[in-house]
Amino acid sequence: MKYITDLKELNTLSPCVITLGKFDGVHKGHQKLIRLVQQIGEKNDWKTAVFTFDVSPQVKLGMSRHLLLMTNEERRLKLEKMGLDYLVECPFTDEIKNMEPEDFVKEILIGKMHARSLVIGKDFHFGKQRRGDAALLCKLGEELNLEIRVEEKEKDGRRDISSTYVREELTLGHMEKVTELLGNPYSVKGEIVHGNHIGHTLGFPTINQIPEASKLLPPKGVYLSKTLVDGREYDGISNVGTKPTVQGNKVMGIETHLLFFSGDLYGKEARVQLLSFRRPEKKFASLEELKKQLDSDIKEARDLAVRRMSAPSPSLTRL
Secondary structure, eight states, X not given: OEEEOSGGGGGGOOSEEEXXXXXXXXXXXXXXXXXXXXXXXXXXXXXXXXXXXXXXHHHHTTSOOOOBSSXXXXXXXXXXXXXXXXXXXXXXXXXXXXXXXXXXXIIIIITTTOEEEXXXXXXXXXXXXXXXXXXXXXXXXXXXTOEEEEEOOOEETTEEOOHHHHHHHHHTTOHHHHHHHHTSOEXXXXXXXXXXXXXXXXXXXXXXXXXXXXXXXOOXXXXXXXXXXXXXXXXXXXEEEOOTTSTTOOOOEEEEEETTOOSOOTTOEEEEEEEEEEEEOOOOSSHHHHHHHHHHHHHHHHHHHHHHHHSOOOOOOXX
16 A cells, blocks of 8 residues: 655556545444445456544644554554555645545545545544535536445444444543544554563563554553564553553553563564453552452453463454
8 A cells, every 4th residue: 555645646546436524433334334435446457445533623623632543653564464565645735625526526526636536434524624525526526527326324223334433432431432443452562662560560460552643542440452473473562551550650551461472672662452341540548459460360361361362253253
C-alpha cells in the first residue's frame, strides 16, 4: 500500500475507486465500505484507495474533543493489512477546509486522484462547512460521469455501528463488545520502555508502554490480554492506569505481565490486545497485598490461557 501525506503526490495515482471518511477504529461499518471498494476495483481493474485526514476535521475545528480509537500509525497498519492500494492522509489545511464541495470533487478526487467511483456512508459530509453530502455527490456523479455508491450503515441489532458506539462501549470497559464491533480486539501499539521495576521485584516481570496522548484507553484496571511482539503472541494480564500502590507514580500507561515468557524486550514494538476487563484499579495497603492479588490475577489468566489453547477455536485475528 502506498501511503500519501502530501497532495502533490496525488498526481501519481491511476484511475481508482475511493471511499472517504475518518475511519477511526476501522470498525465493521468501515470494513463494509472497504470490501465494496475492493469488489469494484477488482471488477474494473481500478486501484483502491481510502481518503482521510491527518487529523479529524471536527477536532481541528473545535467541534469535537474525542480521543482516538486508533492513532494514525495504527490506522495505516490495519488498512495496509486489508490489501488497499492507497491510503491518502490529507493535511487539513486552510485551503482544504475552505474548499467548496463541488471543487473538492472536481479538483481533488477527479483531477488529482482520477476517481471513477466513490463509496460513502449515507451520513458522509465534506467540503466547506460540511455542505457536501450524499445527495450532492449523487448529483455531481450524474454530471461528471462518476459512479456514486451510498451504503447503509452496518448494524448491531437495531443500532448503527459507528466510532461513537465503539467509544461508548470502550469507556464502559465492555471489551468483548468492542471486539465484536471492531471485528478484532482493541489494541495499543507502542515501544516497550523501562518502568519502575516493581513487577520484577515482586516476582512478576512486566513490559511497559506509554500510549500516545491522543489514544483513548478503557477504564483503569486489570485486563486479560494478548501481546504481539516480533511475530509471536503471548497471553498475559495488563494493568491500564497509574499504579496507585506505587508512591509518586502519575503517568497513565499499560503494564503487562506475559505468561510463559522470560527475556528482554526493551526497545521493541508491542501490540497489546485488551480482551476482557477483570477488576478495577485499586490502591493496596502494601506491596505484599498487591503481590497476593497479582498471584490471583495471574493464576486466573493462566487457567484461561490453558483452556483457550486446548479449545478447538480459531486464534484471534492479528489486525
